[in-house]
Structure formats: structure tokens, C-alpha cells
Amino acid sequence: MVDTSVKLCDIQLKNPVIPASGTFGFGHEFAHWYDLNVLGAICLKGTTKDPRFGNETPRIAEAPAGMLNAVGLQNPGIEAVLETELPALRKLYSGPVIANISGFSKEEYVFCCEKADQSPHVDIIEVNISCPNVQSGGMSFGASAKDAGEITKAVRAVCKKPIFMKLTPNVTDIAEIARACEANGADGISLINTLLAMRIDIKNRKPVLANTTGGLSGPAVFPVALRMVWQVYKAVKLPIIGMGGVSCPEDVVEMMLAGATAVQVGASNLQNPFACPEIIDGLPPLLERLGVSRIAELIGAAHY
Amino acid sequence: MVDTSVKLCDIQLKNPVIPASGTFGFGHEFAHWYDLNVLGAICLKGTTKDPRFGNETPRIAEAPAGMLNAVGLQNPGIEAVLETELPALRKLYSGPVIANISGFSKEEYVFCCEKADQSPHVDIIEVNISCPNVQSGGMSFGASAKDAGEITKAVRAVCKKPIFMKLTPNVTDIAEIARACEANGADGISLINTLLAMRIDIKNRKPVLANTTGGLSGPAVFPVALRMVWQVYKAVKLPIIGMGGVSCPEDVVEMMLAGATAVQVGASNLQNPFACPEIIDGLPPLLERLGVSRIAELIGAAHY
Amino acid sequence: MKKGSYIIENTQQIAKNTYRTRLKGDTSAIVAPGQFVNIALAGSFLRRPLSVCDWDEKGLWVIYKTVGKGTSALSKLEPGQKLDLLTGLGNGFDMELAGSRPMLIGGGVGVPPLYGLAKRLMKQGVRPLAILGFNTAEEVFYEKEFAELGCDVVVATVDGSYGQKGFVTDAMPQEGTTFFYACGPEPMLKAVYNRTNTSGQLSFEERMGCGFGACMGCACRTKYGAKRICKDGPVLMKEEVVW
Amino acid sequence: MKKGSYIIENTQQIAKNTYRTRLKGDTSAIVAPGQFVNIALAGSFLRRPLSVCDWDEKGLWVIYKTVGKGTSALSKLEPGQKLDLLTGLGNGFDMELAGSRPMLIGGGVGVPPLYGLAKRLMKQGVRPLAILGFNTAEEVFYEKEFAELGCDVVVATVDGSYGQKGFVTDAMPQEGTTFFYACGPEPMLKAVYNRTNTSGQLSFEERMGCGFGACMGCACRTKYGAKRICKDGPVLMKEEVVW
Numbered sequence A, B: 001m002v003d004t005s006v007k008l009c010d011i012q013l014k015n016p017v018i019p020a021s022g023t024f025g026f027g028h029e030f031a032h033w034y035d036l037n038v039l040g041a042i043c044l045k046g047t048t049k050d051p052r053f054g055n056e057t058p059r060i061a062e063a064p065a066g067m068l069n070a071v072g073l074q075n076p077g078i079e080a081v082l083e084t085e086l087p088a089l090r091k092l093y094s095g096p097v098i099a100n101i102s103g104f105s106k107e108e109y110v111f112c113c114e115k116a117d118q119s120p121h122v123d124i125i126e127v128n129i130s131c132p133n134v135q136s137g138g139m140s141f142g143a144s145a146k147d148a149g150e151i152t153k154a155v156r157a158v159c160k161k162p163i164f165m166k167l168t169p170n171v172t173d174i175a176e177i178a179r180a181c182e183a184n185g186a187d188g189i190s191l192i193n194t195l196l197a198m199r200i201d202i203k204n205r206k207p208v209l210a211n212t213t214g215g216l217s218g219p220a221v222f223p224v225a226l227r228m229v230w231q232v233y234k235a236v237k238l239p240i241i242g243m244g245g246v247s248c249p250e251d252v253v254e255m256m257l258a259g260a261t262a263v264q265v266g267a268s269n270l271q272n273p274f275a276c277p278e279i280i281d282g283l284p285p286l287l288e289r290l291g292v293s294r295i296a297e298l299i300g301a302a303h304y
Numbered sequence C, D: 001m002k003k004g005s006y007i008i009e010n011t012q013q014i015a016k017n018t019y020r021t022r023l024k025g026d027t028s029a030i031v032a033p034g035q036f037v038n039i040a041l042a043g044s045f046l047r048r049p050l051s052v053c054d055w056d057e058k059g060l061w062v063i064y065k066t067v068g069k070g071t072s073a074l075s076k077l078e079p080g081q082k083l084d085l086l087t088g089l090g091n092g093f094d095m096e097l098a099g100s101r102p103m104l105i106g107g108g109v110g111v112p113p114l115y116g117l118a119k120r121l122m123k124q125g126v127r128p129l130a131i132l133g134f135n136t137a138e139e140v141f142y143e144k145e146f147a148e149l150g151c152d153v154v155v156a157t158v159d160g161s162y163g164q165k166g167f168v169t170d171a172m173p174q175e176g177t178t179f180f181y182a183c184g185p186e187p188m189l190k191a192v193y194n195r196t197n198t199s200g201q202l203s204f205e206e207r208m209g210c211g212f213g214a215c216m217g218c219a220c221r222t223k224y225g226a227k228r229i230c231k232d233g234p235v236l237m238k239e240e241v242v243w
């Protein structure tokens, strides 16, 4: 028997496979397809202080081995998430829950993280710092080590639960950003968010997405994500949740060898609603073929 | 009849399709497959001052809808390129030639660009600033606007021919780098080089590439490349050579709508030696379907 | 909603760039006309959403225009090839609202789901009036099929090359109908919305990430808040539509 | 070198995880045993290089181990399916160097190109000694085929479960041969290099970007400078090899 369990900041996951924020709603839709309790954990849709409609449509475009999205953080707001969505999810699912918090100002992050920290249903807080910092010019918070560090420090001050800072890959030096998060009290790093990308409709000569640009994810980004997980593992001592293009058990193993303690699956859930349980079912036979008895021994094992 | 010609800094290309540096050697191998004179131009393998063996093997890894390479600028050195390779190419090909120059110090760039400028066989000099700056810490020259500007200024001082600065996509703000090149005298911008990426062999738990990381290219990167071409078109007034994942006539049109005056084809040449001529042959019927009589009218036409 | 493997039984071209494909497999998840399937195709990451034109116990039909990579690839697959589908997606049309004389208004490849609806209305003893609009004669399809069900059918073409000249709205009677069901391009839906006196249902399209309500890719504003075209739609009540 | 479309005629499993596929199509670009083809497979961006085991006017055979995605996919393709190949790649073995009694040394899926070589040597009236090495009995293939050509064949397995126990180098005679041709995993090639007294040729593998000399993906150091395994190789002279 292969042991597929991993520990994320003292939280035990029965396996390292977690649906990624924004590709799993608040879980209800997937409960139609399978028993959510097979999952290692669940990561909720990105949540802001106030309800948001998000961007105009079209919000989705296709890409070779991937997709673009510009959903723009459509969500019912932190109150509704904690008071309606999460209790509803708890009726279907008893495992660990990761709340994903977004914001357009430091205050908004602090407000939402504090609320999430107080919820009995939240185990880990993932802080998505890929949103534009509207207070200082619109560059994403995650694009500068200074901003990333400041947000980390501010949310740390109001949270007792583990905080995972979720980094954007659209930066020159991912290790520097991760170090700033570590130095300011993060408990872990999640990466990657989507790669800024674009498609143009050649018939009407306009960007496909109403928002002009969107985020690329799916298998296409896997080698970039893997490289960043590798670099961050070298740069910090924190546990890493790796993601970006994971679509099969082999990808989970590769991510873990690069340094991930757990792995999130995003776009693949949309393409195949059974992506997560199929990956989870595929892990034990793969590990057996590889001669691995405890999946946790893979974490960072390709580092030399 | 559709007019597929474009002008790149006063140099007339019969069509906008150019094989990308490093995927076409010095042309000889492809002369076996087809008449090189069908091409819009040819971009030569990256050239350094001294001959280089490049990185150890394996240098190639596969990726979803793409590939990784870590060739490490294997080349016979600028002297041999100008005195042996180029005259040999000239026997097979009479169209425009783009020399691609790399270096690990400002002096090396200056040395090579000056030589290339003096060659009667070189029409455009493409300066690849994706190499690590060994003099200051190993970050790629193209990763900072300051370094990019300095290299541009230095090579500008010794060249009369058009200089295209070739940018790396592994940066937070591509527009800032492009503006630094423009401000320092570049005649055009080429982008993108490869995305820093990695693969791990899950059987032996080691990076697939001897160099650990490599550059991702091929269709997977197309939406990222397109976004950067779009951003750079908005940021500078210079002509752009767009590349990254181009594999069909539709991609050429999409790149041009985003702002490219010409387009390079890289990894697709390796997958299909006939990639360039097939794309070129596919342009007139596609343009006819789109109701376009002059391809040049597409340049930047999706901007609003 | 179900996920399953389906076998291509046959594909016919039924009009210019328009194909009908019969897919054999489990249709138990399909509960209403106007629902759609989401088809995985080799070489494309995202699935392709297509309305169910009609279905029986052994399979379903889709009718589609080859507008891009996915639909072209689908039209070229050989009988016997297998496809992975999500079926029973979306709400579909509500037949209980039809009244005694519903009007079905379809534009182009918006026509197919109305065929399945017409068939089932007829079975319930309700005889709809079907108004089918196309750009031009060579794009017209399914006039005969609707007529064979026993519906009244009016065909309109924009260029007048077949049937009545003009848009579907030009062919719509101002009175005598009890309800309408419309499916077609958004400008058509909007025109229909503006020119109908009765209540009705309109079926919308949007680019989709998942097709089953998970990604918020297909959001749309309604008078009762944001809805997902894939899950809360694709069919909306006229009364809730916000343009 | 040529690019063309080839049709799968049949595929047989010939040993554990080892398959032989016959591909019908133009073989006019193949000029020497030891050359390889580069096969495009749906779902993989890079082509897969495989040695030509043998060829005739109507097609060629490849023998391969299913080690990953591409080779597994290839082994499952149905007869009649089409594949895009680059053929006639690489230099191949130089038969003129064989002398009167060449030794062919193959390890695992390094054996296939030696079969085409053996066949052509026999045609020239040269009878080679073939030493075929495998890990274990169930991986052994082509002993009979070599014997039927009229070669002397020695099979060695590492675990001794078939033929002689040990490595190919344990089965190599120290004298009596005029030249050697070797193909197999790099450790085997190195051992052969160290244990042979005659001159010889060794066929190498490397991860490839193009397979036809354009990308410098497959460089290797030799005593005469850098060479490309795909174009200047895969066969190198013993005398030029640098380990």
C-alpha cells in the first residue's frame, strides 16, 4: 500500500491533489460528478470584500494545450462565501478547505483574511496577490517584492491560520518575491497563477477577450510552473503548493520532485470534470511503478 | 492577387515569414528541403565572439504543444559565420539576412555587431539580449531596462545597419524594456525569446536538461508572445518582429494584427522542415478569405 | 449531467458549411430540448458546446456550422470514431409555458434545438409556428423536417434568395401566438425581444470554459442578478433579459 | 532525407514491451543501414527518432520499446492509420569497413538497425557474428531472424535467464573479427569501446529537436570537433569517440 498523504503546515491531506481556485467554484458543481471527500483539500473561488460581477464577456479563449480566462474575480463577496457557500460545502465535504482571498488594496486583503481566519470552516488562507494594486498604478501586488512583502505582513498580523501567498508568474525574479513573503511571515507559497496572455479574432480584428488580455493556464504552462516551483524551493524554506498545467499523475510527481508539498489542478477540471479523482486514482499505481512507498518522500527530491 | 510584401526599416521582404534564430542553422540544412528564396528573410543562428560548444546534452526536452531547448549558443564564432557560413548561404539564397548576435559582456556585443555591420551579406542585426550578464550577477541583459538600454546604445554606436533588439519574455514589464531600447537608438524590436522552463525525469528524479533549465517555445507560448507584441506595439513606435509559437498562416495574421511587421517561425521548423514554405503558401488564400489585399494593412490593425 | 463516450454513427452535410452528426451513446441525462452537449476534440483543449438537435434512447443529433478548428475537425471524423461528451448540460426550454400556439424562432444554427422542441411540443398536441431565418438559400436547412413534424413553417432569407425576404422579425405574425422560443445570433435575439408581445424564452451563446457551472466563464447579467449561461441558461426568460 | 506520409501495415509485439511496426511508403531516401526515421505522433510536439530495422521498396520496419508517451501511442495505432515521417536521416553504418568477419554488437533496442546491416552484409557475401544482449529472457528478440539470415548469433542476458549469462562484452570473442558495429545504451557502447581490439563504428542516441541538423540539440564532442548525432551521426568511428 502506497501512502499518498502529505502534511501542509500540520494539516494532514489524504493526498496532495487540490482543485485550484476559480476552477472549482465553491465545490457544489463538482459534487454532482463525484464525492468531494476523495480530494486532498479544496481551494475556493477567489473572494473579495464586496460581491463582484467580474469582467464583461467573452471571458474565455482557447490556446494550444491551454486556455485563457479573464473572469475578473466574479464572486459573491466574503460575507456570502463564509456564511452561505462554505456551510453549504460543509454538508458535502469534511476535508481541509483553503480560502482564496483577493483584493485591490491592502485594507481589502486585511479585511477578508481576518474574516476567513475567524471562520471555523477555513483551514488555510491562500492570498492571491495577482490583482492589480489600484492604489499605486495598477501593477499587480505580486509583481514587486515590496508590495508582496507588505501584503504578507499586513495579513499575517490578523491571521492565526496558515497563510499561503499565491504568486504571479509574470515577474522577472520569482525567487525574490517568494523571499519577501517568507521574510514577512508567510507560512507557505502557492504558485503559479496564470501567465498574462492574449488572443485576437482574425476575422473581426479584435481581442477575443472583452478584457483584451487574460491569463493562460493549462498544460501549456506546466514547464514554466515547474521551473518556478524549483526556483522557489531553492529560495525559501516554506512548503509550496505547486500548480500550473497539472493534468495527470505524472505531473503531480514532477511538481513534487521540483519541490511542491501539494499540487493544485486548475484548467484540467474544466476540460474534464473528473480530472482530480482520476489523478488521485492514478497516483498509487504510478508510485508503485516508480518504487515509491510514501509520496511525501518525493518533495524536492530532484534537487541536488 | 494578394500583396504579401512588407517593409522592415526600408528593407523589402516578399513576405513577412522569417525562420527564427537557432532553428534554421545557417540555412544549409533547409536548402535540402526547399528553395530558400521563398522566404521573407533568414535569421541566422545566434553568434558569439568565440566559437562555443554550448551546453552539455541533453539539450532538448518535450513539452505540451512545445519544446524546451538549452543549446547554449553553440556556434562557430563571428569570424567563421561571416567568412564561411554566410558566403556559403549566399550561394543558395539572395534575400535579406538577419544576423543574430549574442554575448556575455557589452564588449562582446559591440565586437560582434561591428563585424556584422561591416559584412556585405548582413542586412539587419538582431541583438539577442537574453544571455546572462556575467559581469553583473548573471541576470540576463534583457531582464533590466538599464542593461538593455546600455547594450542598445553601445551597439548603435558601431552599427549603421538596422538594429533589432531581441527581448526575453521573462520580465515583469516588457514595455519598459522596449522603451529603453527605443530611447537608446534601436531600429526595431524582436520578441519573444524563450520562456525559462524546466522538466524533470520522474524515473531518475533529475532535470531532463543537463543545464537544469531551458527555454520553452512552440505553440504553447503563442498567447504570451502575442500579448507582449501587443504591449510593445503600444509602448514604442518601432517596427516589431513577432515570434513565439507561430505555426500556421492564421498565427502570422494574428501576430501582425497585434503589431508585428514581420514574423519569425522557430520551433515549428524543427517539427516540420517545410513549416515556413507551407505558411507562406497558406497566406494568400487566407488573406483572400479575410478580404485583405495587402498584408501590410494588418500591422497593428487590432489596436483601438 | 453525464460524461460518456459516444460513437459517431454518421455525418451529413445538410447545407452550406452545415453538418449533422449522429452520436450513439447514453442520452439519459438529456431532459429537455434546448440543452446542450460539450464535446472534447483531439487537438483542442476546450470542449465545444453544441445544442442537442434531437435525441432518442440510443443517441443524439447535433447540427453545426464549420466556423473554426473544432467544428471543422468534427465534420471530418469518420463513422466509428469515439468522442468524449458531457451531456444534459443547461436548463433547456420549458415546454409548460408554450400555451396553445407557441412560435419558434430560429436563426442559422440556432434552428437545431428548436427542432427537438417542436417534435416534443407536437407530441404534447401543441402545434407550433416555426420561423426559420437564414442568410441565403444555400444555408437553409430543416424546412422539410419541421413540416414533416406537422408544424407550420415559414422560412426567411436575408437576401430573399429563398422563402420570404428579410429577417425572422419580418416574418413574425403580430398576433395569434401564445409564447415564443428563440435561438440564434444575439442581434436576432434582441430584435425578437423587441418585436414580440408575448412572453418567451431566448437561448444564448457564450464562450465557455467548462459548460457545467464551475468557472464563471459564461456569466451574464439578468434582472435577477448574474447567471451562468451554461448552467442557469442557456435559456433565459424574456422578462429577465438585460441587454 | 525525405518527408512523407506512411501507412501502418501492422504492429506485433515481439518481446516484453517491444513492438515491431511495418510502415508502408517511400523508402528511396534510405541509403544505409543504421539510418533512422523521425516520426510525428498526434499529441506530441517533437518527433520520435527510431532506427530503421529493415526496409524494401514498399516500406520499412521499426522495432521499439514502449518507454514513454510516444512509443506507447505508436504501438497502439491501428493498421491503416497514417503517419508523417522524415526518412533517410543520419549517416548510417559504413559497410565498406566490415572486412571479412565483422562483429555486430547490439543491446536491447540497439539490436534492430544491426539486423538491416546484417542482411546487407550477407548479401555482399560477408558473414557477420552477431552478439545480442538483453536484460532477461522475456526481452529477447530477433535471435531467429539473425540466424535465418545465415549469421552466427550469440545471445547474452544479464540475468542468465536465456543464452549466455552476462553482458555483450562477456560474449565477445577476443580475436577473429575484422571490425565491429555496435548499437545500444551508452554504458554498453563504452564497454564495447574498451574491450574491442579492432576498429569499429558505434551508433549513439541523443534527445533531438529536429533530427536533420538544424537545431544543435544533439551535439556531441569528438576528436575532430563537435558533431551532430542526427546528421554527422548517429554512427561515429571508434577512433573519434570522446567519452
Ligand SMILES: Cc1cc2nc3c(=O)[nH]c(=O)nc-3n(C[C@H](O)[C@H](O)[C@H](O)COP(=O)(O)OP(=O)(O)OC[C@H]3O[C@@H](n4cnc5c(N)ncnc54)[C@H](O)[C@@H]3O)c2cc1C
Pocket: A061, A062, C036, C046, C047, C048, C049, C050, C051, C052, C062, C063, C064, C065, C066, C067, C068, C069, C070, C071, C072, C109, C110, C112, C113, C204, C205, C206, C207, C208, C234
Ligand atoms: C450553448 C451553446 C450551444 C450551441 N449550439 C450550437 C449548435 O447547435 N450549432 C452550432 O453550429 N453552433 C452552436 N454553438 C456555437 C458553437 O459552440 C461554436 O460554433 C463552436 O464552439 C466553434 O468552435 P470552433 O472550434 O469551430 O471555432 P473556433 O473559433 O476555432 O473556436 C475557438 C474557441 O471559441 C469558442 N467559440 C467560438 N465561437 C463560439 C460561439 N459562437 N459560442 C461559444 N463558443 C464559441 C470555441 O468553443 C472555442 O473554445 C453553441 C454555443 C453554445 C454556447
Ligand SMILES: Cc1cc2nc3c(=O)[nH]c(=O)nc-3n(C[C@H](O)[C@H](O)[C@H](O)COP(=O)(O)OP(=O)(O)OC[C@H]3O[C@@H](n4cnc5c(N)ncnc54)[C@H](O)[C@@H]3O)c2cc1C
Pocket: B061, B062, D036, D046, D047, D048, D049, D050, D051, D052, D062, D063, D064, D065, D066, D067, D068, D069, D070, D071, D072, D109, D110, D112, D113, D204, D205, D206, D207, D208, D234
Ligand atoms: C537515432 C536514434 C535511433 C533510435 N532508435 C531506436 C529504436 O530503433 N528503437 C527504440 O526503441 N528506440 C530507439 N531510439 C530511442 C527512441 O527515440 C526513444 O525511446 C523514444 O524517443 C522515446 O519516446 P517516448 O515518447 O516513448 O518517451 P518519452 O520519455 O515520453 O519522450 C520524451 C522525449 O524524450 C525523447 N527521448 C526519450 N528517450 C530518448 C532516447 N533514448 N533517445 C532519444 N530521445 C529520447 C523523446 O523523443 C521525446 O522527445 C532511438 C533514438 C535515436 C536518437
Ligand SMILES: Cc1cc2nc3c(=O)[nH]c(=O)nc-3n(C[C@H](O)[C@H](O)[C@H](O)COP(=O)(O)O)c2cc1C
Pocket: A020, A021, A022, A023, A045, A046, A047, A069, A071, A073, A100, A128, A166, A192, A193, A194, A216, A217, A218, A219, A221, A243, A244, A245, A246, A264, A265, A266, A267, A268, C209, C215, C217
Ligand atoms: C477560470 C479560471 C479562474 C481562476 N480564478 C482564480 C481566482 O479566483 N483566484 C486565484 O488565485 N486563481 C485563479 N485562477 C488561477 C488558478 O487557480 C491557477 O493558479 C492557474 O489556472 C494555473 O493552474 P492550471 O494551469 O492548472 O489552470 C483561475 C484560473 C482559471 C482557469
Ligand SMILES: Cc1cc2nc3c(=O)[nH]c(=O)nc-3n(C[C@H](O)[C@H](O)[C@H](O)COP(=O)(O)O)c2cc1C
Pocket: B020, B021, B022, B023, B045, B046, B047, B069, B071, B073, B100, B128, B166, B192, B193, B194, B216, B217, B218, B219, B221, B243, B244, B245, B246, B264, B265, B266, B267, B268, D209, D215, D217
Ligand atoms: C533550438 C533553439 C535554438 C535557439 N537559439 C537561439 C539563438 O541562438 N538566438 C536567439 O536569439 N534565439 C534563439 N532561439 C529562440 C528562437 O529564435 C525564438 O525566439 C523562440 O524559439 C520563440 O519562437 P518559437 O516559439 O517559434 O520557437 C532558439 C530557439 C530554439 C528552439
Ligand code: FES
Pocket: C207, C208, C209, C210, C211, C212, C213, C214, C215, C216, C217, C218, C219, C228, C229, C230, C231
Ligand atoms: S462555462 Fe464555466 S461556468 Fe459556464
Ligand code: FES
Pocket: D207, D208, D209, D210, D211, D212, D213, D214, D215, D216, D217, D218, D219, D228, D229, D230, D231
Ligand atoms: S537534433 Fe537538431 S541538430 Fe540534431
